[in-house]
Every structure is written in C-alpha cells, then in structure tokens.
Amino acid sequence: MSDSLPSPGLPAPRPCLSIWQRSTRHSTLLNEGSASELPPTADVIVIGSGMSGALTAFELLSAPNGPKNVIMLEAREACSGATGRNAGHCRPDAFRGFTAFSKRINPEQAMKIIAHEKLVLQLVKAFIQKHDIDCDFDYCQTFDVVMGDDFLQYIKGSFDAYKEAGGDMSGITWLDAENAKKATRVPSALGAYEWTAASLHPAKLCQAILELNKSLGMKLFTHTPAVSITASGNANNEWVVNTPRGNITAPIVVHATNAFAATLLPCLHSQVRPVRAQAHKVIPTPAFSGPNMLTHTYSLRFSLTHFYSVIQRKVDGVLVLGTSRGVPGMGQEVFETKDDTVHNPVIEEDCLANFKQVFSDWGEEVQGEGHEFGWTGILGLTKDAVPFIGPVPSLPGQFVIAGFNGHGMARIFGSAPGLAKIILGGSWSDTTMPECFQITEERLERLSALV
Ligand SMILES: Cc1cc2nc3c(=O)[nH]c(=O)nc-3n(C[C@H](O)[C@H](O)[C@H](O)COP(=O)(O)OP(=O)(O)OC[C@H]3O[C@@H](n4cnc5c(N)ncnc54)[C@H](O)[C@@H]3O)c2cc1C
Known part of the structure; x- marks a missing residue:
C-alpha cells in the first residue's frame, strides 16, 4: 500500500520501540479502534495521533462552539510517531537561534519564534498542572x-x-x-x-490528552492509515478520507502527520522532508x-x-x-x-x-x-526550520500542522491551540504563533526555489 502512495508514503507499520513506548505497553489506547467499523461521516477528521493531532483535537472538542463528532485516524499504534520516540526535552530556545532565524526569515520573526517557545514551556506546564497529568514532568x-x-x-x-x-x-x-x-x-x-526548560515522558503526556479527547467524545481508529483524500462532490463540498478499512466524509480534515504530511498533500512535496x-x-x-x-x-x-x-x-x-x-x-x-x-x-x-x-x-x-x-x-524538516500551520492553500476545509524540525515539544502547545482557533473561524492574530509558521502560497513558492 505504502509503495503505491506518493513519497514519503506511510510510516513503517512495526517501528522499533522507544524508552517511552516500552514503559507504556499496558495502554489500551495503543490499538484502539483497530477492529471497529469506521463511521461514514464526521464533523472533523484528524489524521495522526501524535502531540499535534492530540492537542488540536482536544482544543476543538473543548471549545464552546467546537465540533462534537471528531474522528482520529492513526496509521499504526497510537502516538507511535516522533512524539512517542523523542529525547524527552521540552526546551525553549534561550537565544541561540536568533542569528540563524534573523538571516533565514528576519529579526522580528526570530524574536517571535524565541518568545513563542518560552511561552510554550509555560503552556505545557499549565496544561499538565490543570489536568493533573502524570508524565514525569520535570521543570x-x-x-x-x-x-x-x-x-x-x-x-x-x-x-x-x-x-x-x-x-x-x-x-x-x-x-x-x-x-x-x-x-x-x-x-x-x-x-x-x-x-x-523541562523534561517529560512524551508518550504519557500524549496518551493522557488522547484519553481526555475520548472523554469528550473523540473516536480513535489506530492501524487505519489515510491513503488518499478526494472531493466528495456533495453540495457541502466535503472531503472523503479513504483508508483500507473504509471511507469517511467530513467538511474538515486536519493533517497532523508531521514527517509524512507530503504523502497526502502534494503542495508539501520537497517542503517537508x-x-x-x-x-x-x-x-x-x-x-x-x-x-x-x-x-x-x-x-x-x-x-x-x-x-x-x-x-x-x-x-x-x-x-x-x-x-x-x-x-x-x-x-x-x-x-x-x-x-x-x-x-x-x-x-x-x-x-x-x-x-x-x-x-x-x-x-x-x-x-x-x-x-x-x-x-x-x-x-x-522544512527548508526554513519552522512548521507549516493553517488552512492548506486551494483546499478549503483542509488544515495542516506539520514540519516541527525535531523541536515540536517546544512549539506544539502554542501551535495546536492556534490552529484550532483558526479552524473555528478565528484569524492568525487570535493566536500566539509567529506569522512565519503560516502555510501560504507565497511561502511555498519562495521555499520551493531553495535547494
Ligand atoms: C529521536 C528523536 C528525538 C527528539 N527529541 C526531541 C526533543 O527532545 N524535544 C523536542 O521538542 N522534540 C524532539 N523531537 C521531535 C518531536 O518529537 C516532534 O517534533 C513532535 O513529536 C512532532 O509531533 P507531531 O504530532 O507533529 O508528529 P508525530 O508525533 O510524528 O505524529 C504524526 C503521526 O501521524 C501518523 N501518520 C503519518 N501518516 C499518516 C497517515 N497517512 N494516516 C494516518 N496516520 C498517519 C504517524 O504514524 C504519527 O503517529 C525528537 C524526535 C525524534 C525522532
């Protein structure tokens, strides 16, 4: 299946196990929904069960005007991507990246990137405290x-x-x-x-968010890769997400597939590596x-x-x-x-x-x-070392949060709530994210010229 998909295809079905996965083999989330029938429709389909997908879904489900019928599709076990396999740091940039980001983007955005990471550390800490999450958090x-x-x-x-x-x-x-x-x-x-900074057990944190999502009504289907997305052709211009286990139609699709985002989004070919x-x-x-x-x-x-x-x-x-x-x-x-x-x-x-x-x-x-x-x-990885977030150009109803450049723990807790606001009708200025994170035609074009 993976070989017939555009590059990079799907993640390997049976990855090696990280320290975080070895210590959470008891989680009933791991293979959740892998044998259940898929519903025909949803309000929102989130593709990817890492920190980006989990937190975007949480923010949507807990918003007063948010969608109720949220489906999450995961190609393999729950939280088995980079989130479940990282090095355990939630570590904002103190100032190191200022020179590089000033050159790569501009000094104003470099300043905002650093400020955002410092804010994210506080957002992670507050979230863990508020929801009393046991994830070995060490501030x-x-x-x-x-x-x-x-x-x-x-x-x-x-x-x-x-x-x-x-x-x-x-x-x-x-x-x-x-x-x-x-x-x-x-x-x-x-x-x-x-x-x-902080260190934490990323799989425990992500699994706790997935559990919160379940309690808010989210349905998780693991071992269910999204293999293509087609226009429904119906009056509402919805999207059909196709999987080997059936198809689901929804007006909103969120791509939280990080390294694999380009498989379903041709505009990210050679943009997320x-x-x-x-x-x-x-x-x-x-x-x-x-x-x-x-x-x-x-x-x-x-x-x-x-x-x-x-x-x-x-x-x-x-x-x-x-x-x-x-x-x-x-x-x-x-x-x-x-x-x-x-x-x-x-x-x-x-x-x-x-x-x-x-x-x-x-x-x-x-x-x-x-x-x-x-x-x-x-x-x-992206060419400017910042993620792509927001409405996918030319695909109304599809949104992306991907390309975290090995630094997602210091970025996602600001980015996923921001994306959720945008999905619910807000604008970029309602979020805490630097403007340079936004996916735009102009940014894609500019970066495509770079090797
Ligand atoms: C070894 C290592 C060390 C790291 N160390 C750190 C660190 O110390 N600090 C830090 O901030 N960051 C670190 N990172 C990076 C960090 O883990 C990531 O930036 C972050 O986890 C990205 O989260 P995500 O949810 O966007 O992506 P992921 O966690 O990768 O989630 C994407 C999910 O989408 C699924 N998926 C992909 N394609 C499909 C499809 N077609 N259908 C259905 N599902 C699909 C994947 O299986 C995966 O579960 C590290 C990463 C690695 C690998």
Whole structure:
C-alpha cells in the first residue's frame, strides 16, 4: 500500500520501540479502534495521533462552539510517531537561534519564534498542572555547554545580537569557561549558559490528552492509515478520507502527520522532508546515581549541527541521550530515511563514546549499568526550520500542522491551540504563533526555489 502512495508514503507499520513506548505497553489506547467499523461521516477528521493531532483535537472538542463528532485516524499504534520516540526535552530556545532565524526569515520573526517557545514551556506546564497529568514532568534548569571554538564564536554573536535587539535575557545565566567547567561537570567546556526548560515522558503526556479527547467524545481508529483524500462532490463540498478499512466524509480534515504530511498533500512535496533521528537509554554508574545525579538537562554543543542532548530523569535516574545529524564522518544518507524500525550502531557508538569522554568522571560500569538500547524516529524538516500551520492553500476545509524540525515539544502547545482557533473561524492574530509558521502560497513558492 505504502509503495503505491506518493513519497514519503506511510510510516513503517512495526517501528522499533522507544524508552517511552516500552514503559507504556499496558495502554489500551495503543490499538484502539483497530477492529471497529469506521463511521461514514464526521464533523472533523484528524489524521495522526501524535502531540499535534492530540492537542488540536482536544482544543476543538473543548471549545464552546467546537465540533462534537471528531474522528482520529492513526496509521499504526497510537502516538507511535516522533512524539512517542523523542529525547524527552521540552526546551525553549534561550537565544541561540536568533542569528540563524534573523538571516533565514528576519529579526522580528526570530524574536517571535524565541518568545513563542518560552511561552510554550509555560503552556505545557499549565496544561499538565490543570489536568493533573502524570508524565514525569520535570521543570528544571538546562545547560547549553560550549564544546567547540566555532560554536563559541557563533553563540557569543547570537547572545549579543539578541540582547541588542531587546530580547528577553531574564533567567539566562552566562558562564565563562572556568565557571562552566565547575557547574556542568564537563572539564572540556569552553563556556555554558543556563536557563529554564523541562523534561517529560512524551508518550504519557500524549496518551493522557488522547484519553481526555475520548472523554469528550473523540473516536480513535489506530492501524487505519489515510491513503488518499478526494472531493466528495456533495453540495457541502466535503472531503472523503479513504483508508483500507473504509471511507469517511467530513467538511474538515486536519493533517497532523508531521514527517509524512507530503504523502497526502502534494503542495508539501520537497517542503517537508522525513529525516531520521536517534536516541539511547543509559543506566547511570554510581558517579551519576542518587545524590550524584545531574541537576540540569544538557545540550553538548560542538557546532550548530553537531550536538548531543542529555536528560537524566528525576523519577528513576535513567539518562536519555539524543543525537544530531552532524556526526563527523557520517554521510547524510544515514539520516535521509523514513525507516524507524532499526537504529544505527555507528551513531550509538559515537554517542556513547562522546558522552563518556565529555563526562570523564563516569567511571567503570558493572553489568546492568551503561547503555541499554537505542531507537529512532522520523522528524519532519522544512527548508526554513519552522512548521507549516493553517488552512492548506486551494483546499478549503483542509488544515495542516506539520514540519516541527525535531523541536515540536517546544512549539506544539502554542501551535495546536492556534490552529484550532483558526479552524473555528478565528484569524492568525487570535493566536500566539509567529506569522512565519503560516502555510501560504507565497511561502511555498519562495521555499520551493531553495535547494
Ligand atoms: C529521536 C528523536 C528525538 C527528539 N527529541 C526531541 C526533543 O527532545 N524535544 C523536542 O521538542 N522534540 C524532539 N523531537 C521531535 C518531536 O518529537 C516532534 O517534533 C513532535 O513529536 C512532532 O509531533 P507531531 O504530532 O507533529 O508528529 P508525530 O508525533 O510524528 O505524529 C504524526 C503521526 O501521524 C501518523 N501518520 C503519518 N501518516 C499518516 C497517515 N497517512 N494516516 C494516518 N496516520 C498517519 C504517524 O504514524 C504519527 O503517529 C525528537 C524526535 C525524534 C525522532
């Protein structure tokens, strides 16, 4: 089925399992609705059960004037895309992206992107508190540790530019090399800066939202891929979403398919690119257990594209190490895949070797300590590194929220409520999102000219 669909097709039906999926195998949501009959019609069809789809559906269902009959289609298990397979950070950009986004888009939008991420952290925290969600949420301090000279030059420039442009410096602490070495436990640190972020169990959070949605009347059909969307031809100009298990007609369709958005939306071909990322579960040695645990989460920054993320979960001490695409000596073809059934042993080796070199007090491992397993997931990359959100040009009634560039946890809690407002008749100015997130003909055209 997948091979006959336009690229990138469908996600692999049986992906490898992440740390988050391995610890939620009891969830009855996983295969929900996979054997039930599909209804013929709905008010809204949401395609994709990750954080984007789950939260958009929640916002629609809980709006006073919102739709009641909301259907969610998921190609495989519930929440088995990037949301269920990420590295566990909800980490707003402190200021790092200011220079890059100023060049790529403009300084005003760069400022708004950063402000939006800081707002999202507060929105995530408030949502979890309000709904009393058990998802290992740890509102904590985080370090970017400067590990390379080029990155040091870049980040100093971005710090100054953001400050000069009037950026919000509150809560950001800059540490010189000497103080950074002490504070971060990284003897080779060239500097560091610290701000507030969070780590969480993304699958537990997403599943909790899906449960809330069910209590508000949403029907979830897992293992039910949407394979095409056709015009109904009826008087209301509705859409028919076709699946191997039957068809559903609705006036509104939401594409929350992230890396796979282009399969059903030709306008996103070459605009949202599936790229694989990898993370690892590591059990700490005594030097990193109990009172010796890391107090902060980290990004160890060798360059803009070569970095490693580190979280140490307060609830069990387990470390989650995330990797980037800039692993020296590795060709990009390793990352240019939509296959999340396996992980790459060379990336695993590089990540672990690096971690132990950076944290040189790690110590000897006994059996049961150290690396336990790795996993992969598929990111949706866009050419300007911001997502596509809003009404799909020329397809009235179809909406998209996709292309989170490996950074969705710091963006979706502002974007999904914004999209829901727009679906319900609001305008962009009613939302908190930067204008540059909007999908427009002009943006698609401009980006299509870029390689
Ligand atoms: C290894 C890794 C580490 C990461 N680390 C972080 C991190 O630390 N912090 C952070 O902010 N972000 C991180 N990310 C990125 C983050 O996970 C994503 O940005 C976010 O989860 C995107 O959510 P989403 O709901 O848009 O997409 P997804 O969670 O990918 O959901 C899309 C869903 O759509 C389904 N689908 C696709 N096509 C179809 C179809 N045709 N029919 C039906 N269903 C379909 C998929 O199966 C999937 O469940 C990481 C990602 C990976 C892979």
